[in-house]
Amino acid sequence: MKRRIVFPALLVLFSLCLSAQKATWIWYPGDFEISLANKMQNRRTERGTFFPVFWKMDNHYVLMDFHKVFQLDQPEKVSLFVEGEYNVKLDGKAFEGSPSEITVPAGKHKINIKVFNQAQVPAIFVKGNKVVSDSTWLVTFEDKEWIDETGKTSDISATEWLKAGSWNFNSPQQKPSAFALPVRRQSAVSNQKAKGAMLVDFGKETLGFIELHGLSGKGNLSVYYGESKEEALSTEHCEALDRKAVDFSSKTNYRFPLSKAFRFVNIQYDNGVNLDSVSMLYEYADLKERGGFKCNDAEVNRIYDISKYTFELNTREFFIDGIKRDRWIWSGDAYQSYLMNYYLYFDRPTVERTMLALRGKDPVTGHINTIMDYTFYWFIGIYDYYLYTGDLTFIQQFYPRMQSLMDYCLSRRNKYGLLEGLPGDWLFIDWAAGLSKKGELSFEQLLFCRSLETMALCAGITGDEKGKDEYAKLAADLKEKIFSLYWNPAKNALVHSRIDGKQTDNVTRYSNMFSIFFNYFNESQKQSVKNSVLLNDSIQKITTPYMRFYELEALCAMGEQDYVMKEMKSYWGGMLKLGATSFWEEYNPDKKGEEHYAMYGRQFGKSLCHAWGASPIYLLGRYYLGVQPTSPGYATYSIQPVLGGLQWMEGKVPTASGDISVYCDKKKIRISTVKGVGTLKLKSKIKPAGKNIQVKAVSKETYEISLNPDSTYEISYQAL
Template sequence: MRMYSLFIGLLLSLVCGLAGAQGTATWIWSPGDFEIWLSNRMQAQRVERDVAWPPFWRLYNHQPQVNFIRQVDLAAPEDIDIAVEGIHNVAIDGRFVHGDQRHVRVPAGKHTLNLQVYNAASPPAVFVQGRTIRSDASWSVGPRPGAPTAHAAHWNLAAPDTPPSGYRLPTREIPAVAVTRAEGAILVDFGRETTGFVKLKNLAGSGKIALYYGESKEEALSVEGAETLDRFTLADHRGDFVAPTSRAMRYVNIRFDGGIHIDDVALLYEYLPVAHRGTFKSSDDELNRIWDVAQRTLELNTREFFIDGVKRDHWVWSGDAVQTYLMNYYTFFDSDSVKRTTWALRGADPVDMHINTILDYSLYWFIGIRDYYQYTGDADFVKSVYPRMTTLMDFVLARRNANGMLEGLPGDWVFVDWADMPKDGELAVIQLLFARSLEAMADCAALAHDDAKAATYRQLAADLKAKIMAAFWDPRRQVFIHGRKDGRIDPLVTRHPNMFALMFGYLDDAQAAAVRRNVLTSDTVPKITTPYMRFYELAALAESGQQRYVTGQIKDYWGGMLRAGATCFWEQYDPKVEGVARYAMYGKPFGMSLCHAWGASPLYLLGKYYLGVKPTQPGYAAYVVEPDLGGLAWIDGKVPTPHGDIAVYADAKTIRVTPVAGQGVLRFTSASAPRSDGGTIRRIGERRYELALEGGKAVTVARTK
C-alpha cells in the first residue's frame, strides 16, 4: 500500500510538473529573484505616522545578471518575439545574434538558445513567444554561461506588457457604509476592516488635507495617536483625488481646509485574487461567524506575500507565515503565495543572521517547506529552494553550544511568544523546534537525492530528541520544564514546550495524557494571550482528540473578540482588558493590529480537526477524512486539495463525503455496526471503522453514536 501511495504521489507530481511547463508563455526569472525584489519594495513601505520604517534585518537583492537557456529541436525554422527586463543579448549555439534582438529566427534542427540579461534595478526577466518556443518552467537559468543551472521561476504574468517590475495588486471600488460630516471634517466608516486607496470624489479647491486612518473609530479620531496618516497640499484641484498609498482601515477621518469641497468618499479596495474554496458551517451560529471572520482576516493578509498585519508592519515574518500557510491550505490553497513568501523570507546567500533575526523563525522556515510538500506534492519547488535550505541549516548548526543545543547568541532575538518568561539559555521549546526542523531537512534532502545529508540530519534529530527528554522532561511532575541556563535547570512550567512535544508526536500515550492534564487543561499554568501560540496549543489538543474542549476555547477566545466588535481577528486579546485600552500595544495607544494573520487559526483547526481532512502522503496522494463533531450537532464544509475539493457532512447519525483522486480513507466511530451506500466498511477497533474512498464517488454512512 505504501509503494502504491508513493507511485500515485510521483505520478501526480509529474503530471502537475508537465502542466506547469506547457501552455502559453509567461515571464520567467531566476528562482527567488522576483520574490526578494518585490518583498523589499513592499516591506520598505512601512511607516509609523509620517516616518518611514523599513525592516531592521538585512535585506538581500536579486542577481543583476542571469542567463536563460533552452534546448530546442525544430522541424522547421521558427520566429520568436522576445520581451526583456534589462539589457540583453541573444546567442544560438554560442554565437551572438546580430541585428534585431527582439525578433529572432531560430533555424531548424537542434540548438541551444541563450539569453543573457543584465538589470540592476529589477530582476532580469524574459518573455519569449514563438510557435513552439515559449518562456516557461522548462527553461534553465544560471548566473553566467557554463554555471550550474536551475529551472526558471514564474508566476501569473502571462503577457509581454505585464513585466515583473510593473506588478501591482488589482483594485476595485467599494462604497462607504456611513459618512458623518462636520465643519472641515468627514468621518467615513467602511463597515469592516479593509485596505486600499482612499478616493475623494469630485474634490474641488485648494488647501491642505489630512487622512487619519483607524482600525477602530477611536484611532481614526485620534489626530495625535493614529498609527497611519497621510497629508496633502492641493492647488486648484478639480475632479477625483486618490491617495497614492494603500492603507488599512475601517475608518478614515478626513480633515481639510475651508477652501476644499468633497462630494463623496469611496475606497479602491486592493487585493490579491484568491479562490474561496474552503468552507465551513455548523449547528453553532457563533462558530460559523468565527470561520467567516477568520477567512476575511486571512484574505486581507494574503497580498504580494502572506504578511503579519495589514495596518502596521507590512513585513513578512517567518513565524506568522508558517501558520498562515496551514490556514491557507484549508481555505484558498494558494500555493504560489506560499512559494513567494518562502523565497522572500530566505533571501539570498551568504547567511549571516537568522530569518527576521529571530532564532525560532529560522526553524519555522524549514518546517514550513516540509508542510508545503505534504499538502501540495510540489517536489520541484522543494528541490529549487533546497540549496538555500542547506546554507541556512549550516548557519544554524554552526551556532550550537557544547551540548548540541541552540540558545540566543549576540544578534539573535529569541522570540517564542510575547509572554513574560525567561528567554536566555537553552529553552526546551527551541530545542523541540530545532529537532522538528532537522526532521524537515532530512525529508527535503531525501527528496533532493542528497542521501548523505538526509542521513546526517535524521541522526542529529534523533540524538537531539534524546537529549531533550533527558534534560527537560520532569518524570516526577510529568511535564516539560522551561529551560536550562549555565547548567542549572529552570523548573518553571510553561505551555510552549509541552504543546509542541504533544503536537509533534514526541510523547508516548502516558506522557501525552499527562501533558494534557497537567499543562494544557490546567488553570495553574500561565495562560496564552496571543492567537499566535493559541494556534499551537489548540492544535496539540485537537491532535489528541480533545475537539469538544477546543470548541469551547474557540468560542470563548475568538467569540470574545467578536463580542468586542471585531470585524477581523486581532494580534492579541485579553478579555480582562476593556474599552479603548484593548487597542494599546508596544507602548502606543493604538499599537495593536486588529487584523492579524495569526488570528485566523480557526480556519486550520476547523478544517483539519473537525471536517477531519488531512494528507497522509504528499499532495493528497493518500489522505484521511475523520470528522469530529466536537460537541456540535452537525458540521458541513469543503477542504481544497490539488485535485479538487473534498466535501464533508457529519452529524450524530450520518456522514457524507465526496472524495477526490488519491487513496482516501474515511474513519469514524459508531456504537453499532454502520452501513454505507458504497464500498466495504472495515472495523479497526472498539467502535472504530474505516471505509476506502473512490475519487469522485460520493458515499453516505449511517451510524449510531
C-alpha cells in the same frame, strides 16, 4: 469508467496549440520574489515616516543567462520580449543587435538569451509556436564559460543551472516589474460632516487607497486612519496618517499613493479647502476560495467567515502579519498562514513566494527576521509544503539555501549541543508577560529538532544520502537530549528552560503542546501533559491567537474537540462581541474599552487584523472535517470527522487534484473524494454501513473504511 481516445493527428494539433498558449515571463527562481518583497516591505510608514525592516535585505542578480534546446519539425518565427539589455544566440552564434524577432530553423537548436538589468529583475517572454518561455528553461547568474586563444568556447563547465521561475505573467504586456495588486471601488457606509472635517466609516476593517472626490481650494488637508473610531479621532496617537497640500482651482479627484488599513478615516482640512465625498479602492490578492465550512451553529459560522475575511486581508503579494502596522513578512506569522491556505485557497505560488522572500540569499548573517524560532518555522514550513502539495521542485532548487541556513544554526550550538540566545538573536516564542528567554529554552530545541528532521527528508529528496544520514542522526540525538534534560517526572511535563546546566522550575505550555502534535510524546506522556499543563489553569495562560492556534491544535490532536469548540466560541466569539470585523493580534478578555487597542507601549499599537487570528480556518478543516494528507500530495489521506458538540457540519478541503467534500451529522456521513487513496476513520456505536464499502473494526466502536479515488459515499453510523 469510459476512457477518452484522442487520435494521433489531433493530439499533435492539440499539443501545438497548448504549447503556444504556455508562454510566460520567466526569471531566475527567487529573484522576482525577493525584489517584490523589497518593494512591499519598504512601503511601511509610521505616522507618515518611512519605517524599514530590521534585517538584511538581498537583491536580484543583475546578469542572467536563459537557455533551452528545442526540436522543431518546421521553421518558426519567435517573438522576444525582454526586461533589460540582451543578446540572443542560436546554437552559440549571436544575432546582430538585440532582435525582437528571430527565425529558428527546423531541427534541434539551442537558444540562449543573456540579459542585464540593474534596476529590475532580468526577465524574458518568448513566444513562438513550440518555442515558448516557461519553467522548463534553464537559468544561471554565472555561466562560467571561457574562450581560449584559438577562439574555442569551453565545453566543460561548473555552471549550476536551475529551472526558471515564473508565476502568471502570461502576456508580453504583463511585465513582472509592473506588477501591482488589483483594486475595486468601495463606498463608505456612513459619512459625518462638520466644518472643516469629515468622519467616514467603511463598515468593517479594510485595506486600500483613500480617494477624495471634489477636492478644491487652497490649504492643508490631513487624513487620520483608524481600525477603531477612537483611533481615527486621535490625531496625536493614530498609527497611520496622510497629509496633502491642496491647491486646486477646480474640483479634482485625488488618490493617496500608499494603501492603508482602516475602518474609519478622519479627514480634517483648512477653511480654504472644499471636499465633496470620500471613497476607497480596496486592494486585494485575486485568489479563489476553494475550501469552506458551515454548521448548525450560527456563531461558529460567523467565526469562520470572519476568519476567512481576516485571512483575505492578510494574503497579499505574500502572506503578511497584519495590514495596519507592519505589512512585513514574518516567518512565524507566515507559517500559520501556509496551513490556513491549504484549507482555504491551496495557492502554492503565494507559499513559495513567501518562503523565498523570507530566506533571501547567502551569506547567512542572522536568523530569519532576526528571530531564532522564526528560522525554524521556515524549515518546518517546507516540511508541510511537501506533505500537502507533493511538489519536489522547490526542495530540489533551493536545498543549497536550506543547507547554508542550517549550517548557520549548527554553528551556534553551545557545548551541550543546544541553542541559546546569542548576541543578535531575538527569541520570540510569544507575547507573554514575564516569559523568560534566559538559558537554553526547551521550545527552541524542539523546533530545532523538527527542522533537522525536515533537512533529513529534503536531503533524501535531492539525493544527498550523506546529508540525509547526518541530519537524521543530529535530529535523533537532539530529541534524546530534549527528554533527558527537560522532562520532569514530578511535574509530568517538559520544563521551560535550563540555566547553567540545571532545569528551571518553570513549566509553560509551548514546548509541551508542540510535542503533542509533533508526536514526540508517548501516549502516557500526552495524557499527563494534557492534564498537568494544557487543562491546568495555574500554568500561565496564552492571550494571543498566535499560540492559541497551537494550544487548540494540541488539544484537538488528543480528541478534545468538544472542549476546543467551547474555547473557540469563547475566545474568537469574545472578539466578535466587542464588535470585531476581523480578528486581532492579541485578545485578553480581562481588558476593558480602549485597553483592547493598546500594545507595544502605544495607545493604538495593536493590530485589529492579524493573520494569526484566522486559525479557525485550519482547525475546523483539519480537526472537525478531519481531512489531512498522510503522504505527500494527498497520495494517501485520512478523513476523521469529529462534530465536537455540533449537530451537523459540511465543508470542502482543497487538494492539488480537486476538493474533498465532507458532510457529517450524528447519523450519516457523505464524502466526495479526489485522486489518491483515502481512509475514513470514525467512532460509532454501531457498525457503519453503506454501498460499496468495506468496514474494518480497529477497536471497540472505532472503524476504518477505505475510500477510492474520485468516488462518492454515503455512510450511516451512530455518533458516540
